[in-house]
Amino acid sequence: MPATMRAQRFYKATREWAVEDVPIPEPGPGEVLIKVEYCGICHSDLSLIDGVFGGPNVPDVITQGHEASGTIAKLGPGVIGWAEGDRVIPAAGRPCGVCDFCVRGRFGDCANLQLMAFAYDGAWAEYTLAQAFGLTRVPDNVPMDQAAILADAVSTPFGAVVHTGQVRIGEAVGVWGIGGVGTHIVQLARLVGANPILAFDIDDEIRDRALALGADAAFDSRDPDLQQKVAAATHGRLLDVAFDAVGLKTTFEQGLEMLRPGGRLVGVGMSGQEPTLGPTMVFNLLRKQALGHLGYKPEDIETLAQLVSAGRLDLSRSISDVVSLEDVGEGIRRLHERDGNPIRILVQP
Ligand SMILES: [Zn+2]
Ligand SMILES: [Zn+2]
Structure with a gap:
C-alpha cells in the first residue's frame, strides 16, 4: 500500500x-x-x-x-x-x-x-x-x-418516516422538496403504506419525477388554491403527516397549514430561517405537532x-x-x- x-x-x-x-x-x-x-x-x-x-x-x-x-x-x-x-x-x-x-x-x-x-x-x-x-x-x-x-x-428519510413521523398504513402524507431527501421520503412513505402521498415542489420536472417515484399527486407549492386541492386529494381531511425536506420558512409553515387537526409536521431540511407556529390559540386548538428530525x-x-x-x-x-x-x-x-x-x-x- x-x-x-x-x-x-x-x-x-x-x-x-x-x-x-x-x-x-x-x-x-x-x-x-x-x-x-x-x-x-x-x-x-x-x-x-x-x-x-x-x-x-x-x-x-x-x-x-x-x-x-x-x-x-x-x-x-x-x-x-x-x-x-x-x-x-x-x-x-x-x-x-x-x-x-x-x-x-x-x-x-x-x-x-x-x-x-x-x-x-x-x-x-x-x-x-x-x-x-x-x-x-x-x-x-x-x-x-x-x-x-x-x-x-436514504436512512435520514427512513428515520423521518419510520421513527419521527411514525407514518402508519393509510395515512395521508405530504412531502415538500423532492430532491435528495424528499425523493426517498416519497419512496419510503409508499413502502410503509401511506395513502395518498402528495408531493410539493416549485419545479415541474421535479414534480413529474415525484409522480414516477410513487407520489399520487404533485402540486406547485405557490398555487394560491393549494389548500383546496390538498383537501380534495385527501377527501377533505388534509394531511396526517407533512415532511418539510426544504427547511425554509415558507415550506415549514405551509406544511403546518396543510395538516388535519392532530397532524404531525416533521422538519427534515435545514436553513437559518425562522418559521412561526402561528397563534398559540390556533396551534393548540388544532393540536398540531411540530417535530424536529435528525438522522437515523x-x-x-x-x-x-x-x-x-x-x-x-x-x-x-x-x-x-x-x-x-x-x-x-x-x-x-x-x-x-x-x-x-x-x-x-x-x-x-
Ligand atoms: Zn448527507
Ligand atoms: Zn456519547
Missing part, C-alpha cells in the same frame, strides 16, 4: 478546499481502514462550505463527504467479525464514548455524537477510517453506488440494505451522476446550482 493518498481537504478559516496528497491514516484499536468506492455529495457538505454549518467541533482542516461505501483495506487491533475485502458502509457518525449514555453502552443515545466529515475526516478520499462496530455489510447483489447513499440520503438509528442502514437486496426498494434512479475525486468541485457546483436537478451525485475516488 502506498504511504499517501488523494483527499479533499476543507480549510475552516478560509472556507476554501483543495484535493491534496495526505498520509493514508492507520486504523487504531477497534477501527478499520476502508478503500472508498463511492461517496455522495450532500447538501450538508455544501452547508459547511457556505458557512451555514460549522462551529467549534469542526477541526481546522477536514476531509468532507459522509455517504460512503467501500471495502475493508486493513483491520485495526482488536477488530473481530470483519475481514479485508469485506464490502461495507461506514456509519456517518460516531458516539463520543465518554458521555453518560455511552459509558452505559447506549451509543445510540450519545449526547455528543460526532458527525463524519464535520468532526472527523470523511470519505472524499481514497481511504477513510471507521469504527468497526458502526459498519454495515453490503449484500452481494446491492451495487456499491446505491450502498453509498444508504448512509444518509445505525441498524436502519442494515434494514435498508436488506430492502434493496430483496428488491422492495429501488434506488436505481437515485444516482444522478458520478464524478472523479479530482472533479469533486464540478459535483459540488451542480448540486449547489441544482444543475440537472440531481438526486445524488457521487464521488468515485
